[in-house]
Amino acid sequence: MTLNNSPIITSGFLTALSQIVGKQRVYSDPADCWAYGYDNSRRHELPGGVVFALKHEEVHDIIQLCNQKRVPVIPRGRGTGTTGATVPVNGGLILSLERMNSIHLIDPANRAMIVEPGVTNQEVQIAAGQQGFFWPPDPTSAAFCTVGGNLAYNSAGPRAVKYGTPRENVLGLRAITGAGEEIRCGVYTTKGVVGYDFTRLLIGSEGTLAVITEATLKLTPLPETKRTLRAAYKDAESAGQAVAALMSQPIIPCALEFMDHQAVSLAQAQGGVDLPSGVGALLMIEVDGPTVAMEDAITKIKKAATNTGLLEITVAGTIQETEKLWSVRKALSPALRTLAPKKINEDVVVPVSHLATLIRGLERLAQEFAITIVNFGHAGNGNIHVNLLANPDNLAEMKRTKQCLERVFDLVLSLNGTLSGEHGVGLEKRDFINKEIDPTTLDLMRRIKDQFDPNGILNPQKMLPLKA
Template structure:
């Protein structure tokens, strides 16, 4: 037995340190690609335990990879260099709402959806809504800076964090930010840590900003014969003084996939669908709904649905939720990207995606949060088909290039992790990437904090094939 494992086993209770092969394999994956076997899994439940693990790992120079519930789509919790997986999912959930300050203080293992359930009791809302919110932990959301459909109006995770408590790679507890909205004392380390994918430390507590829960909602669905028209309808709506909480897009392939999977009454001959949600005061959204309907009509929507009842609205959003499972029926392996472009470039990006689809002869389906330019091009393929996977690798590279060329980014909300690391320089330039690397090196002198992520190794390429 390695000396550091022995040390772990003697300091923690037996059921907190997992070293059996079956257990190690059970923490070797996430929702993305590949499996990497850790040497040990430590299930931490207190701040002191995290400090202990980090101090020890730093002494032995053992890699540590923090993990929530492993729903990540970019490989954040994969222990690519072995060592320790630090499981925070079993940390007792603690949500302390301070309604007068419009904040909540939470422990890292709290499920994101349960924060909302708790703050709703006070008429408040925590807006970020990744679709995995009922499974994922807030710790994971913070590390990855998760988004969600409501990002259009409310922004993403980082916009709702005002303070953090963090264990550094050297095992020190630091506090960043605080409990106030305004705070300009020193560097904004809070924002630096959010989205750093566990490469700068382990988040052990967060102070979240809340907003009043909107009293009413209204859904609309608009049907288009041309993708380009739907793109223009988005721009027109957003420049008319209306900010919907969600504007979701589905292309023809995703509409048809849903109808084949669980018929929901979507128009299968449509080229594109927009699903819109307005929230706010009931009188205000009534007026806004009329205006949005008018805009959609003017821009050539061939049909507009404005459900009067909640169930009918829920049915529309249910259909949107079915896209992921529905397209999984096409082929077993899903390569889910989240390249994001400025809103005005959505139509252009759609055209480029169409060309890439033809060039590489791949099953490419596009849906996503069109209102904020965050598309989800999904490539459906089969891991076991080597030829196909090579084509997919090339196509992914071109999708990234297309997004960057249009002034966009590699990743809107999923993160870089292992898969997108080879493309970082393309977007940031070598000097930009180098500055990031220097920050990382000074925070983590021994390179033990989630190594192998975000920063490409020399000559690293995207590989989706089975070794």
């Protein structure tokens, strides 16, 4: 090991760390540590060291040691987060959980699965699927992201509109607090109200309160069948009206995705996308359930989606047709990468009845600040990914973009919305949180943080605004 130049990582600390996990699972050379200093926010800070835990007991001993030496410790999965929540501000120790990747139990009779935090979302889906079940959270990065990361951000994906987020699909947790104390919370049953609900508190806390070492997931039976529809509208107003209508009738889609005019135009520019002329917004709708009821469900979905702004609604009959309908959405991400060198992606949420108002407001802000804004996302629960595109080498443009971002947040809050649906807060939104949360509530949250992490070593400077 080569000692990193971080002032808080000493040779004595590294020696003690190696006694817990062995020398091979401790990195301190800057070249080895470099890749663990960033996430998908593109922020980067060089950690003072990296340690790879393999079991619960090691996590316990590592956090105990960090408390004794007052070394900040930052839990990390695979770094797919977009808000800088795993970036080691001012150095510290990265606690990598990616090697804690065992599935301990699959219990079909009780619709439960017990996993370690390093298991990927896809691995959970494959294992559950072999037993006729699935775990509802399905973020875009499911093939690579870990369950621990899903829980840290409460990341959900499109299926949340019908099946809920991780908070609704986790029964219990095993964890180590920032004080180095082992806790268990939650139940193994689908009902339980004994004590405070620490399970839901820890989920979404971005590793600032405790490090999750084991999760009991609530599984859902796989549906018999699934059908996909694509509805094209002349404008965002019409699409927003359709979303409100779809979410107010009994047949709940298992996915309801939205793309605004900019998003549709970008996707069409990639080629191979067949849409009617004059499309101003697009909805992707998926419905699942019993085969015998599917045709009736599609009829009702089409009726709810129909209004004066509807240009076309298409139903896929085969897997190939489904893939063709989704092609417009799949073409969007590569299009965004070619349009501008920097993308500020905010996952704001508003009530579905205000979706059209949000999109209109975003279009006005794009004109006012002379920047491109592309909007798409999970319309069924009002969770829209607002993409502000800019050139980081153009200082004037970046200044306008930052000013616009603050106005975006003000617009969302004026519509009774929230600043993040599933990407979390991390560093990217930390300094805006006091726009949404009042001082008294923030103070209570800080006191809760102090109870879990009295020495302030666990993922410091994340989520809550810094004290003045």
